[in-house]
Amino acid sequence: MSHNHYVSEENLRKFHNLQKQISACRDCQDHFGFEPHPIVFGNLNAKIMQISQAPSLNVHNTRIPFYDASGKRLRSEWYQIPDESFYNPDNFYIVSVAHCYPGKAPGSGDRKPPKCCADKWLAQELAFVQNEIYILIGGYAAAYFFPGEALTNLVFQDLELNGKKAFVLPHPSPLNIKWFRDHPAFEEIRIKKVSQVIHEVLGL
């Protein structure tokens, strides 16, 4: 696939300015009760825009996106690409509906990501990044782009978003074990197709 979009100096400057603003954002500090660490990763010409729910505590602490058990499964078992291909900012623009770890929810799991983040920041990133395909990870991100559609239906469809190919994946978290047991066709068939598309887009 060709990927020779022209990027003007002006656009590049505006985009870097946007990324700086996101990194400096502390809007949710009072709501979280701790200092937010916005995660910003990727270049304007990244080939794949990957959008998930929100960074985990590990990612909050290390500032490296998907630096956790979910990320390991995603890269090595699902995408089947080396870590250096995943963490290449010309390959992946790695973003979430919220850029920061939102804290623990009472009981188990993390809090829901703050809604304001996507409207304020992700919407602008979507307008800039010149990706070829989208990968949406988990029910929350899927519902942001395809409201009212069941996650399982979306996972097994070839979708389109902003005129580009889009794929929805379930969250790779080990906590999601029941969904994987209930839908063996995902790991046996579907993810192999998505992996193939990723390899093609990245020229691997």
Ligand code: SF4
């Ligand atoms: S979640 Fe988004 S809006 Fe809230 S502090 Fe982080 S970057 Fe800012």
